Amino acid sequence: MSADLDEEKDERLAALAAGGDRGAFEALVTRHRQAVYRLCWSAAGNSADADDAAQETFVRVYRSLPSYDPARPFGPWLRKIAWNCGLTVRRGGNAGVPRVAEGDAPEAVDPAPGPEEAAAGNEERRRMEDALAALPAELRMVMVLRAVEGLSYAEIAQAAGIPAGTVMSRLSRARTRLLTALGGGS
Amino acid sequence: MDCRETQALLNAFHDGELPAAERARVEGHLRGCPECGALLADLARMDQAAGVPDPGPAYWDRFNARVMDRVGREADGPGVRVLRPKGGWMREQLRYLVPAAAAAALVVVIVHYGGMTPGVSTTARDGLVPGQAEMPRGLSPRPPAAPPAASERAAPDSAGERMAKAEPAPLVAKKPGGAAVARRLPSPVLTEERAAAVPREERDRLADRSPPEGNKEASRERAAPGSPPVTAADGMPPEMQAERKGTAGATAMKREQQAAGTAKPASGTRMAKEPSAEAPPAVSLASAAPRSASPCDLARTLAERERIRDAETAQRACLAGDLDAPSREKGLVFLAELLDRQERFSEADAVIAEVEKQYPQSRPLDLYRQQRLTVQKEPKAVPVTR
Numbered sequence: 001m002s003a004d005l006d007e008e009k010d011e012r013l014a015a016l017a018a019g020g021d022r023g024a025f026e027a028l029v030t031r032h033r034q035a036v037y038r039l040c041w042s043a044a045g046n047s048a049d050a051d052d053a054a055q056e057t058f059v060r061v062y063r064s065l066p067s068y069d070p071a072r073p074f075g076p077w078l079r080k081i082a083w084n085c086g087l088t089v090r091r092g093g094n095a096g097v098p099r100v101a102e103g104d105a106p107e108a109v110d111p112a113p114g115p116e117e118a119a120a121g122n123e124e125r126r127r128m129e130d131a132l133a134a135l136p137a138e139l140r141m142v143m144v145l146r147a148v149e150g151l152s153y154a155e156i157a158q159a160a161g162i163p164a165g166t167v168m169s170r171l172s173r174a175r176t177r178l179l180t181a182l183g184g185g186s
Numbered sequence: 187m188d189c190r191e192t193q194a195l196l197n198a199f200h201d202g203e204l205p206a207a208e209r210a211r212v213e214g215h216l217r218g219c220p221e222c223g224a225l226l227a228d229l230a231r232m233d234q235a236a237g238v239p240d241p242g243p244a245y246w247d248r249f250n251a252r253v254m255d256r257v258g259r260e261a262d263g264p265g266v267r268v269l270r271p272k273g274g275w276m277r278e279q280l281r282y283l284v285p286a287a288a289a290a291a292l293v294v295v296i297v298h299y300g301g302m303t304p305g306v307s308t309t310a311r312d313g314l315v316p317g318q319a320e321m322p323r324g325l326s327p328r329p330p331a332a333p334p335a336a337s338e339r340a341a342p343d344s345a346g347e348r349m350a351k352a353e354p355a356p357l358v359a360k361k362p363g364g365a366a367v368a369r370r371l372p373s374p375v376l377t378e379e380r381a382a383a384v385p386r387e388e389r390d391r392l393a394d395r396s397p398p399e400g401n402k403e404a405s406r407e408r409a410a411p412g413s414p415p416v417t418a419a420d421g422m423p424p425e426m427q428a429e430r431k432g433t434a435g436a437t438a439m440k441r442e443q444q445a446a447g448t449a450k451p452a453s454g455t456r457m458a459k460e461p462s463a464e465a466p467p468a469v470s471l472a473s474a475a476p477r478s479a480s481p482c483d484l485a486r487t488l489a490e491r492e493r494i495r496d497a498e499t500a501q502r503a504c505l506a507g508d509l510d511a512p513s514r515e516k517g518l519v520f521l522a523e524l525l526d527r528q529e530r531f532s533e534a535d536a537v538i539a540e541v542e543k544q545y546p547q548s549r550p551l552d553l554y555r556q557q558r559l560t561v562q563k564e565p566k567a568v569p570v571t572r
Contacts, residue, residue, distance in 0.1 A: 022254065029253050033246070038238040047241060058253045059260060088538050128235035146201060147236035153203050161547065172197045178232055 010074035018065035025065075028074075029058050035149060036082045039159075042144035043086020045133045053089040057082040079145075079159040087137065124182075131181035139174035142167055187215045192222050200229045480504065482517065489524060498524040515541065519550040 005013065005027040013031075016024035033054065040053035060081050068077060132140055138160075145156045153171075157164045192215045198204045199212045216223050482504035488497035501521045509517060518541045525534035541551050 022257075025257065026250055026254060029250050033249055033253075034240075037241070041238045047239060050238075051241070051245075054249075055253055055256065059256050062257045063260065084542060088535055088542070124235045125237055128232070129237065129239050132236060132238075143236060144238060147233040148238060153198075153201065168198055168203070171201070175197060175229060175232060178236075179228055182232070182235075 010078075011070040011072075014065060014068055014074050015070040017062070018068060025062060028061075032078055033058075036078065038144055038148055039079060039082045039141070040086035040089070042132075042140045043083055043137050044089055045137065045140065049089045050086065053082070053085040056089065057085040060085065076155070076158045080161070083141065083159060127182055128178070131178050134181065135174055135177060139170050139177065142170045143174040143178070146171055187211045189215075189219060189222055192216070192219070193225060196222065196225055196229065200226060200233075481507065482509075482513075485520070485524075489520075489527075494524055494527045498528070511545075515545045515548055516550045518544075519548070519554050523554060 005016075005024055008016075008024070008027070010028065010031070013024045013028050017028060036057050037050055037054040040057065041047065041050035044050045044053055057078075061078060064081070068074075132143065135143065141160060142156055145151045145159060146153075151159070153164045153167045156167045160167065162170075192212055195204060195208060195212055199209060204212065216226065481500045485497045485501035485504055488494075488500055498521065501517065501524055505514065505517050505521060518537055522534045522537040522541070525531070525537060538551065541548050545551070
């Protein structure tokens, strides 16, 4: 990806990609792939389906670029497609089954300092992933969008196509269930 | 502000979504309430721990190439897994529509000229001649040669004329969803000789055949390992592929389609072709559904009896009919459900994609998804509010 494309806004990249610029499209893929993957994971609840859905998302985005209006923000449009793909793929009969397999262990560098703390942190994170995967997709979505992606209620509402009040109630319900699953909190 | 009120606002407080005035009130309460303070700390701890398992650098290294490969294939021609083919579907459609139209014409001609031939007329009244249901409005294709039995009653050209004038038929070709679904499996569309000769038996078999063994075998065969997955499994880390093993075989849509036309013992086409091969003696349809039942009703009845394959065939015939938009929307979702229940997930996906495309924010689809969410795997789940 060229440095020029790196600095372009999403909407501009999307317009370029719609005009046939594959480099611009790949820049969008690189920029958003992890967020898309996480959202797909939150819809699908497991890594294999998340992978399928993330790939499918970008293919659909590519297909839909001609109808995308660059005057509208790219992020919500992308999230909507990713969420739909995630839900569609999860229909493969694994709905709601937390499948946190060996390969799901995060390989990312854990910021925890000491080995013991790191182990404890990893353990909690692992339990949290299990608990998240066990949530209904709608609750998992708001939780991931809020706690992982840091979106505001309004942004989540837009992505999920629900009122902001519903975002709040789902978030509350999601956290309550997670707390219960994690042992009732402190 | 008391604890209850505070805790109701705690999530929004934690997320920085409270207006300043309320925020100040919550802060005031928190200063003197360790219990609410502990709850707030839990929220923070939970958010910190919340994370999606990252598939790792090796995965991301290949991610772009896989996407660009698929996009490249898409741009260069029909992809391997094209949910919505961009061109050529009309021609493909006509492959089924022409014989279907001819079948409809035959029915009209036979009823008109030949008197009421019991088998044919009954079926026509019941709306169970799939070919008739598929007849496009205003489309008057050249009728193919009529089978001998029909030729005795009416000449082919008069059949064509009559069809063009009188056919009230519902439309498939102009409705993208119906077209796409009908295109996937040819089963509900009968050729003219089948429509003229066996519709009654066909329906009886739909209602009364006892399929489990044959179907199971067919399903096993379809889901057999070794069939190349057509979706993005290429390049996926092995553990993900292993994780997906339960559904791998079902993703081969192409193979499905071929199987539907050739090997599936339960497909309507096959049943019509070789009635004696698998079907037990036909029993009256009344045992399964009212005589006047439409294919749509029949599909529901059969599904209730766990005869999913037959229900699918009936449902496809139903969708080939002239449905209003809400009925078609529900019907497509039901078809997806039937495909899911047969573990034909790729086909179900394709149908879902059609629903999404044609009916954005589809309520029936949402409901179906929620049903899967709450019923299938999470019996204790709190119903999701809408």
